[in-house]
Amino acid sequence: MDSMTRxxxxxxxxxxxxxxxxxxxxxxxxxxxxVFPGGARIRPRLCLAVARACAEDAPELSAAGAAAIELxxxxxxxxxxxxxxxxxxxxxxxPSVHKAFGERIAVLTGDALIALAFQALxxxxxxxxxxxxxxxxxxxxxxxxxxxxIAGQAWECESQxxxxxxxxxxxxxxxxxxxAAGAAAAGDDSARWYLLGERIGEAYQIADDIRDxxxxxxxxxKPTGQDEALGRPNAxxxxxxxxxxxxxxxxxxxxxEVVPRCPGAADLKAHIxxxxxxxxxxxxxxxxx
Amino acid sequence: MDSMTRxxxxxxxxxxxxxxxxxxxxxxxxxxxxVFPGGARIRPRLCLAVARACAEDAPELSAAGAAAIELxxxxxxxxxxxxxxxxxxxxxxxPSVHKAFGERIAVLTGDALIALAFQALxxxxxxxxxxxxxxxxxxxxxxxxxxxxIAGQAWECESQxxxxxxxxxxxxxxxxxxxAAGAAAAGDDSARWYLLGERIGEAYQIADDIRDxxxxxxxxxKPTGQDEALGRPNAxxxxxxxxxxxxxxxxxxxxxEVVPRCPGAADLKAHIxxxxxxxxxxxxxxxxx
Numbered sequence: 147m148d149s150m151t152r153x154x155x156x157x158x159x160x161x162x163x164x165x166x167x168x169x170x171x172x173x174x175x176x177x178x179x180x181v182f183p184g185g186a187r188i189r190p191r192l193c194l195a196v197a198r199a200c201a202e203d204a205p206e207l208s209a210a211g212a213a214a215i216e217l218x219x220x221x222x223x224x225x226x227x228x229x230x231x232x233x234x235x236x237x238x239x240x241p242s243v244h245k246a247f248g249e250r251i252a253v254l255t256g257d258a259l260i261a262l263a264f265q266a267l268x269x270x271x272x273x274x275x276x277x278x279x280x281x282x283x284x285x286x287x288x289x290x291x292x293x294x295x296i297a298g299q300a301w302e303c304e305s306q307x308x309x310x311x312x313x314x315x316x317x318x319x320x321x322x323x324x325x326a327a328g329a330a331a332a333g334d335d336s337a338r339w340y341l342l343g344e345r346i347g348e349a350y351q352i353a354d355d356i357r358d359x360x361x362x363x364x365x366x367x368k369p370t371g372q373d374e375a376l377g378r379p380n381a382x383x384x385x386x387x388x389x390x391x392x393x394x395x396x397x398x399x400x401x402x403e404v405v406p407r408c409p410g411a412a413d414l415k416a417h418i419x420x421x422x423x424x425x426x427x428x429x430x431x432x433x434x435x
Numbered sequence: 436m437d438s439m440t441r442x443x444x445x446x447x448x449x450x451x452x453x454x455x456x457x458x459x460x461x462x463x464x465x466x467x468x469x470v471f472p473g474g475a476r477i478r479p480r481l482c483l484a485v486a487r488a489c490a491e492d493a494p495e496l497s498a499a500g501a502a503a504i505e506l507x508x509x510x511x512x513x514x515x516x517x518x519x520x521x522x523x524x525x526x527x528x529x530p531s532v533h534k535a536f537g538e539r540i541a542v543l544t545g546d547a548l549i550a551l552a553f554q555a556l557x558x559x560x561x562x563x564x565x566x567x568x569x570x571x572x573x574x575x576x577x578x579x580x581x582x583x584x585i586a587g588q589a590w591e592c593e594s595q596x597x598x599x600x601x602x603x604x605x606x607x608x609x610x611x612x613x614x615a616a617g618a619a620a621a622g623d624d625s626a627r628w629y630l631l632g633e634r635i636g637e638a639y640q641i642a643d644d645i646r647d648x649x650x651x652x653x654x655x656x657k658p659t660g661q662d663e664a665l666g667r668p669n670a671x672x673x674x675x676x677x678x679x680x681x682x683x684x685x686x687x688x689x690x691x692e693v694v695p696r697c698p699g700a701a702d703l704k705a706h707i708x709x710x711x712x713x714x715x716x717x718x719x720x721x722x723x724x
Contacts, residue, residue, distance in 0.1 A: 163579075164579070164580040164581050165580075165581045166581075168581040168582065168600070169580040169581025169582065169586050169589075170580070170581075170586055170589040170590045170592070170593050171593065172589065172592055172593060173580055173585075173586060173589035173592070174580055174581065177580060221546075225542055225543075225546065228542065230538040230539045230542065231539060231542075248592065249519040250519045250520060250591075250592050251589065251592055253514055253517065253519065253520075253542065254514075254585050254588055254589045254592075256546065257510075257514065257545065257546070257549065257578075257585045258578075258579045258580045258583075258585045258586070258589075260546065260549050260550065261549065261575045261576075261578045261579030261580075261583065261585060262575070262579050262580070264553050264571055264574075264575040265571070265572060265575035265576055265579060267571065268567075268568050268569075268571035268572040268575060269572065271567075271568050271571075272568060275564050275565045275567065275568045276564045276565075278557075278560075278564065278567050278568055278571065279557050279560050279561060279564045279567055280557075282553055282554070282556065282557035282560075282567070282571060283554060283557040283558065285553075286550045286551070286553040286554035286557060287550075287554055289546075289547075289550045290452075290453070290547045290550030290551050290554060291453040291454075291458040291459070291462055291463055291466060291547045291550075291551070292453050292454045292455075292457040292458025292459075292463065293457065293458065294547075294550065296462075296543050296546045296547045296550060297458050297459055297462060297547070299543055300458075300459040300461065300462035300540065300543045300547075301459045302539075303459070303461055303462070303537065303539050303540055303543075304459050304460065304461060311457070
């Protein structure tokens with residue numbers, strides 16, 4: 147089964163835990179709406195690529211880890227779009243959750259997706275309970291304080307911002323969790339997989355900055371020019387477009403260099419290069435090296 | 436060490452994971468503010484009372500389970516107080532989190548406390564990893580959809596409300612998690628401990644309804660008369676004060692009857708009776724039977 151099919155199936159299995167018929171219908175509908183149809187599922191695909199590279203022997207657990215990371219990513223999008231943050235009207239080409247279901251349901255949808263991520267993880271861990279300790283720790287740290295995606299969002303509320311801590315937390319943390327969780331689910335030492343995720347996260351952040359400046363709203367499915375409008379740091383404003391693209395290419399290269407020794411290192415590097423070639427708007431992309 | 440000391444220590448250990456000096460300072464401050472000083476810590480004390488009754492052999496794990504439940508309770512209070520929900524200006528006799536730190540930090544504080552609950556659990560589970568599977572499942576289910584406290588809050592957004600599902604989810608779920616998690620942390624069969632928590636939760640809900648009608652704002656540390664103001668169901672409005680108090684006493688009695696066989700059943704029953712005597716405003720309380 148290909149990665150995308152495994153991820154969508156694992157997400158569906160997680161959402162099935164909400165047992166539509168019993169829960170409050172608007173919340174349950176909004177949870178599904180936040181997760182399906184998805185974006186590129188870039189974090190969970192990275193998680194599965196690492197699990198495969200580590201010769202995964204508990205595929206249900208790695209799929210649940212990948213789904214948990216995607217659920218947490220979706221939760222963060224729902225809360226980031228709230229009126230008190232970005233007040234975004236659209237997401238993935240449709241009304242954002244608070245526009246479609248109201249602000250109260252949007253707050254609760256984010257909360258419930260966080261809970262669901264851990265519920266799905268626990269459910270898949272019966273066969274390998276020892277790995278759950280590592281997985282829950284990796285994933286909970288990657289969203290919380292001091293350095294997870296929620297902390298990253300909270301840096302936007304500070305007048306004095308540590309830019310490096312902000313970007314590492316806001317974007318890097320969940321990519322690092324994707325590589326570490328993929329390894330942990332496969333029984334590998336998760337500690338040696340963080341650096342790879344951090345570098346890929348940094349590359350993704352720069353690509354996101356570039357798209358915010360260069361892409362059209364239609365292409366992106368959400369408003370562009372948001373960093374400028376909201377006063378957020380953007381690498382293109384700092385470096386110019388040419389240097390930002392060069393920096394992105396350098397980061398992809400340095401990610402390839404820190405792939406740990408593992409049975410499937412070659413395939414994993416091919417995955418990273420393939421992903422990198424999709425990161426840039428078409429008019430800026432060069433063929434992958 | 437008494438329960439209250441264990442709980443405060445375990446909560447402090449959990450909060451220490453946010454490593455104040457590294458994270459965004461307002462978020463980290465608001466997280467502490469939401470948790471300390473606390474209320475009666477009624478749920479974590481119930482969790483520890485059950486663990487003790489089951490002859491706990493992993494005290495760090497039961498303390499972490501108790502702390503996780505309290506962190507999730509605090510998270511729900513922060514989000515319930517938000518402008519889009521109760522818009523409460525005070526909590527525990529002080530400004531609510533959104534009044535003290537702003538709405539954005541209040542959203543993130545609730546989110547980060549949920550993450551912290553699972554992080555603290557995982558950290559304490561090294562010694563007994565198999566129990567973590569059960570614990571994470573119990574606790575995640577008790578907050579999410581279809582029947583956890585977040586789902587309970589979401590019933591308030593529905594025009595057609597299943598009153599029983601609403602109250603069981605909004606209040607009962609976390610009490611049931613407290614008894615089940617106490618048992619799971621001690622290696623007992625958690626399934627047989629849910630009913631006790633549900634009955635205690637129901638008793639607590641009625642006591643809360645009574646206090647909302649009878650107590651003063653000063654005594655309660657938060658606004659009273661909120662159920663009427665916000666159109667929420669309240670047992671006193673439905674039954675009258677006399678029958679509501681009788682129903683509460685009946686529920687406490689029926690809770691005592693469903694305490695599962697365990698080494699410390701007598702002490703646990705004494706704990707439940709002691710708690711029950713504190714549930715009512717002083718002028719309504721009768722000596723415990």
